[in-house]
Amino acid sequence: MTSDPTLDEALARLLPHWLPTQRWFAAKGRAIASVSVVAAVPLPVADGPRVDHVLVAVAFADGGPAQHYQLHVARDTAPAGEFDHVTIGPVGDRIAYDGLWDPRVTAWLLGAVRTGTEVGDLRFIPEPGAEIPEPGPGRVLGVEQSNTSVVWGDCSILKTFRLVQPGVNPDLELHRALRSVGSTQVAALQGAVEGTLHDEPVTLGMLQDYAANSADGWAMALASVRDLFAEADLHADEVGGDFAGEAARLGETIAIVHAQLRTALGEGSRDAAELVANWTARLDTAVAEIPDLAPYTEAIRAVYAEVAGSVATQRVHGDLHLGQTLRTPQGWLVLDFEGEPAAPLAERVRPDSALRDVAGMLRSFDYAAFHSFAGDPEPDQQRLWHAGEWAQRNRAAFCDGYALRAGRDPREDGALLRAFELNKAVYEVVYETRNRPSWVSIPLDSIARLVAVTRS
Known part of the structure; x- marks a missing residue:
C-alpha cells in the first residue's frame, strides 16, 4: 500500500x-x-x-x-x-x-536523467560524459511489444521496462560493459533509471543514443526475400536485393560484440553435460505438450548426445535475431540485450556459449525465408525452393562474416551449433503452438532439416 x-x-x-x-x-x-x-x-x-x-x-x-x-x-x-x-x-x-504518452511527463523524465534527479527510491542516473539534450517533449514509438520507448528528436531514446524483476537488467549491465570498452556496435548509453522492488535494486529504464536514420534488420531481410520471389527466373545471388553482403557484415558485427564482451566481462566454461540436461528437459516438456515433435525426438537426442567435454562460455546477447539489429549508414547496431524476456533473471545473466547467439541468428534467417508460407497447405514449390536457397545463402554469409572477425568458423563446431539451433527450434515450436499456430511449420520444418543433416 x-x-x-x-x-x-x-x-x-x-x-x-x-x-x-x-x-x-x-x-x-x-x-x-x-x-x-x-x-x-x-x-x-x-x-x-x-x-x-x-x-x-x-x-x-x-x-x-x-x-x-x-x-x-x-x-x-x-x-x-x-x-x-x-x-x-x-x-x-x-x-x-x-503518462508516457504525455509530452509534459516525458520532458520531465529527460530532464531528470540529465540532472541526476532522485525522487523517493527512484534514481535518474546520467552516464559520465554522456551528451544528453535539453529537456523537451518526447514521443512514444508504437512498434515495441514488451517495453515502451520514448524518443526525443534524433538524439535520445528512453526504453522503459514494463515487466520488471529485482536485480540489474542485463540490457543495462551489458550496455555499460560495452561502453567501458568503447563499443560502436551498440547505441551509446546516456543514462538509466533505477529503483527498488521489495528492498532489492531494480532497473526501470535506459536512455541511449537514438539511431534515427536506420533500417530494421528483419524488414531488410523480408524485402530481400520478396525481391527474390518477384524474380522467379533468377537465383538469390542475381537479384538486386540480395542480402548476403549485409548478412556477412552482420556476422562480423556479432563477432566483434562477442569479443568486446569477453574483454569487458571475461570468459569461462561449462560442462557440456549440464547444457545437454537443460536441452533434454526442454525437449521432454515440449513433446509432452506437442505430439508433432515426437517423430523427431530420438534424432534430436542423438544431436545432443554428440556434445561433450567443456564448452567455452561468456556473456552473450541471449535472444539474438534480425529484429534485434539496425542498419545505420555506419554499419550494424545490436539492440536489446535482455535475453529471453520470459526467462528468470538468474538464467538470463548466466554466461553461455557464443554459439547460442549464432544459432539464434541462423534461426532468424529461416524465419525470414519461410514465414510467408505459414498456414499455406499447398505452397508454390518454386517459391519454396527459392526460400530455401535464400536461407542457405544468408546463413552461410553470416557464418563467413563471423569467422572473418572471430578467427574461427562457427560451423567447425557443427554438433554444438546444431544442438543450439535445435534447442531454439524446440522453444519456437512451443511458442508458435501457443501463440501463432499457423507458424509452427517453420520450426518443425527446420528441425526436420537439421536432423536430416545429422543423419547424413
Whole structure:
C-alpha cells in the first residue's frame, strides 16, 4: 500500500481489465486474480497532470508466481483526447492514463536523467560524459511489444521496462560493459533509471543514443526475400536485393560484440553435460505438450548426445535475431540485450556459449525465408525452393562474416551449433503452438532439416 489509498483502490479495481489490453503485458491468456500497488512515488511534473511512478504486483488465478509491472500513472481533470487510447479510468475526481504518452511527463523524465534527479527510491542516473539534450517533449514509438520507448528528436531514446524483476537488467549491465570498452556496435548509453522492488535494486529504464536514420534488420531481410520471389527466373545471388553482403557484415558485427564482451566481462566454461540436461528437459516438456515433435525426438537426442567435454562460455546477447539489429549508414547496431524476456533473471545473466547467439541468428534467417508460407497447405514449390536457397545463402554469409572477425568458423563446431539451433527450434515450436499456430511449420520444418543433416 502507499500513502494514497484512493490511487491504490482505484488501480486495484481498474488494472485487472486494463493491463491485458496493453501490447506489452506479458501474461495474456492468464486470468488475473488481483492487482496491488507495491510502491508509488509522486513525480514533481510542473504545470502538468498529477503523476505517480507506480510498481504493481499482478497475481494470477493459476497460482503461478506474481509479475511486477511499471507504470507512469498521470491523473488530470480533463485529459486531452489524444490520451483516450491509453486511458486507465477514473481515480477520484480525475481520469488516470498512461503518462508516457504525455509530452509534459516525458520532458520531465529527460530532464531528470540529465540532472541526476532522485525522487523517493527512484534514481535518474546520467552516464559520465554522456551528451544528453535539453529537456523537451518526447514521443512514444508504437512498434515495441514488451517495453515502451520514448524518443526525443534524433538524439535520445528512453526504453522503459514494463515487466520488471529485482536485480540489474542485463540490457543495462551489458550496455555499460560495452561502453567501458568503447563499443560502436551498440547505441551509446546516456543514462538509466533505477529503483527498488521489495528492498532489492531494480532497473526501470535506459536512455541511449537514438539511431534515427536506420533500417530494421528483419524488414531488410523480408524485402530481400520478396525481391527474390518477384524474380522467379533468377537465383538469390542475381537479384538486386540480395542480402548476403549485409548478412556477412552482420556476422562480423556479432563477432566483434562477442569479443568486446569477453574483454569487458571475461570468459569461462561449462560442462557440456549440464547444457545437454537443460536441452533434454526442454525437449521432454515440449513433446509432452506437442505430439508433432515426437517423430523427431530420438534424432534430436542423438544431436545432443554428440556434445561433450567443456564448452567455452561468456556473456552473450541471449535472444539474438534480425529484429534485434539496425542498419545505420555506419554499419550494424545490436539492440536489446535482455535475453529471453520470459526467462528468470538468474538464467538470463548466466554466461553461455557464443554459439547460442549464432544459432539464434541462423534461426532468424529461416524465419525470414519461410514465414510467408505459414498456414499455406499447398505452397508454390518454386517459391519454396527459392526460400530455401535464400536461407542457405544468408546463413552461410553470416557464418563467413563471423569467422572473418572471430578467427574461427562457427560451423567447425557443427554438433554444438546444431544442438543450439535445435534447442531454439524446440522453444519456437512451443511458442508458435501457443501463440501463432499457423507458424509452427517453420520450426518443425527446420528441425526436420537439421536432423536430416545429422543423419547424413
